[in-house]
Amino acid sequence: MVLTLDRLNAAAPDEFVALLDGIYEHSPWVAQAAAPMRPFRTLAQLKRALVVAVREAGRERQLALIRAHPELAGKAAVAGELTAESTGEQSRAGLTHCTPEEFARLQQLNADYNAKFGWPFILAVRGPRGTGLTRAEIIATFERRLANHPDFEFAECLRNIHRIAEIRLNDRFGFVPRQGEQVWDWAEQLARHSDPGFAEQGQLTVTYLTAAHRACARQLEAWMRECGFDEVHQDAVGNVVGRYHGTDPDARMLLTGSHYDTVRNGGRYDGRLGIFVPMACVQALHRAGRRLPFGIEVVAFSEEEGQRYKATFLGSGALVGQFDMAWLDQTDADGITLREAMTQAGLRIEDIPALRRDPARYLGFVEVHIEQGPVLDELDLPLGVVTSINGGVRYLGEIVGMASHAGTTPMGRRRDAAAAAAELCLYVERRAAQDGDSVGTVGMLEVPGGSINVVPGRCRFSLDLRAPNDAQRDRLAADVLAELARICERRGVQYRIEEAMRAAAAPSAPPWQARWERAVEALGLPVYRMPSGAGHDAMKLHEVMPQAMLFVRGGNAGISHNPLETITADDAQLCVDAYTQLLEQLAAEPQP
Ligand SMILES: [Zn+2]
Numbered sequence: 146m147v148l149t150l151d152r153l154n155a156a157a158p159d160e161f162v163a164l165l166d167g168i169y170e171h172s173p174w175v176a177q178a179a180a181p182m183r184p185f186r187t188l189a190q191l192k193r194a195l196v197v198a199v200r201e202a203g204r205e206r207q208l209a210l211i212r213a214h215p216e217l218a219g220k221a222a223v224a225g226e227l228t229a230e231s232t233g234e235q236s237r238a239g240l241t242h243c244t245p246e247e248f249a250r251l252q253q254l255n256a257d258y259n260a261k262f263g264w265p266f267i268l269a270v271r272g273p274r275g276t277g278l279t280r281a282e283i284i285a286t287f288e289r290r291l292a293n294h295p296d297f298e299f300a301e302c303l304r305n306i307h308r309i310a311e312i313r314l315n316d317r318f319g320f321v322p323r324q325g326e327q328v329w330d331w332a333e334q335l336a337r338h339s340d341p342g343f344a345e346q347g348q349l350t351v352t353y354l355t356a357a358h359r360a361c362a363r364q365l366e367a368w369m370r371e372c373g374f375d376e377v378h379q380d381a382v383g384n385v386v387g388r389y390h391g392t393d394p395d396a397r398m399l400l401t402g403s404h405y406d407t408v409r410n411g412g413r414y415d416g417r418l419g420i421f422v423p424m425a426c427v428q429a430l431h432r433a434g435r436r437l438p439f440g441i442e443v444v445a446f447s448e449e450e451g452q453r454y455k456a457t458f459l460g461s462g463a464l465v466g467q468f469d470m471a472w473l474d475q476t477d478a479d480g481i482t483l484r485e486a487m488t489q490a491g492l493r494i495e496d497i498p499a500l501r502r503d504p505a506r507y508l509g510f511v512e513v514h515i516e517q518g519p520v521l522d523e524l525d526l527p528l529g530v531v532t533s534i535n536g537g538v539r540y541l542g543e544i545v546g547m548a549s550h551a552g553t554t555p556m557g558r559r560r561d562a563a564a565a566a567a568e569l570c571l572y573v574e575r576r577a578a579q580d581g582d583s584v585g586t587v588g589m590l591e592v593p594g595g596s597i598n599v600v601p602g603r604c605r606f607s608l609d610l611r612a613p614n615d616a617q618r619d620r621l622a623a624d625v626l627a628e629l630a631r632i633c634e635r636r637g638v639q640y641r642i643e644e645a646m647r648a649a650a651a652p653s654a655p656p657w658q659a660r661w662e663r664a665v666e667a668l669g670l671p672v673y674r675m676p677s678g679a680g681h682d683a684m685k686l687h688e689v690m691p692q693a694m695l696f697v698r699g700g701n702a703g704i705s706h707n708p709l710e711t712i713t714a715d716d717a718q719l720c721v722d723a724y725t726q727l728l729e730q731l732a733a734e735p736q737p
Pocket of ligand 1: 404415416449514681
């Protein structure tokens, strides 16, 4: 029988625990601890309560929970001693049909893993889509995780246990995250297009106006039409624009979207998720034959990452009138100018100025994006509300000391440029951490012409400082520059430093941030507010209209700009649900 929230909410505590038997392997205490957190309005809220129960249980019980799980394709599986749930999962993943080599490899991995960590390897073998990882994927994940730090791996096992529980709960509730699966499948299908040199290696790279990039645009255009958008076209910079009219076709519109280009060997969700989520919402509206009091304009931005040409945010920049015609003469690695690439792709350069949007025609801009960081994953939170896109400042500097003999120059008489830079690195780390939400990085560090037996006479470095607002960023920068001066003074070395880039912070518009917060709350999830450390298309739209972003957790500790970037179909569904909530809120508000 299918389980319902009503039944769970009404159950006596013992019955509640019995109804959730087997969700957390041999560990009824998890359900016991979650029982007092009732009533649950949503399945997401129930899942969260169970996660909280485990988070608050302390390390001993968490370790017992991990140890309650069987080894993958281990002795218990072979002897047929697993729970019904585990048997189903392991056989669905094909672990009961291993070749002798695969079986031997898994036994070796199990032994190595146990020897290193002291608990069994836990992996949600039904994977992010819920349909099962391949044996090759399982073995590759196993090998990769064997190298992790024990603290990280402990948490990763718990995260996998929560994912296993999520899928078991879905089965028991008869719940299928259909729109999330749709989003996931779109991401998978779009990732089939990749630039030459990368496609052959199974890597995803889609840079501006390559054949793969053009194929993505055509595919997005086709999907938008299938979803039921009223107007779909590609614009003069290659953005794919879909409009779904409101009840009044002249009503103001919600502007939304993200980018479909990728970094080299990137992930499938960076940018693209922010296109697919509103597409899924429009698809649902169209299927229901429903119009909102406002229109929805989804823009799949053609370029954000600045990979092929130096120009970045080319897609969203064009919408705010920032396409710089001087960019047209930039060349790519093969000497092809941007102008040639655009002309070859059939884009009409003369139409670019007309892409500039009139802010009066829009309600505002919202963007859904993967977090691209470890915070939400670590907190076991699927969604985060962005408070601000961090402002940043970058510098390139050089410290000049005195190159001298490494053997004959006594320690007290050195003018070591690299040691001075090292002091600065440590200061940046300490000072940025003081703010709690600032970040500072020395990403480039170089001793030009250095030798193993020479005290470094020169050291070049870069500085990247970011904070949620410009004042905080400026205080951070001022302190770092002052410390640089002090270090160099004390060490008797010279320095020069140049500002290379400065970008203003883009704080979320409070009413729009509040809409995302209410949307997350409506799903039964806690509202978690966080700044965005990375730049996004919303930064550009910020210059002309109110904006706010929603983040979704990435698996694998939120890794991004990397093929390991991943999200689950369930989290994608929560994005669609939150987005739907935001649309409902807007529809209920008096239209301006
Ligand atoms: Zn992105």
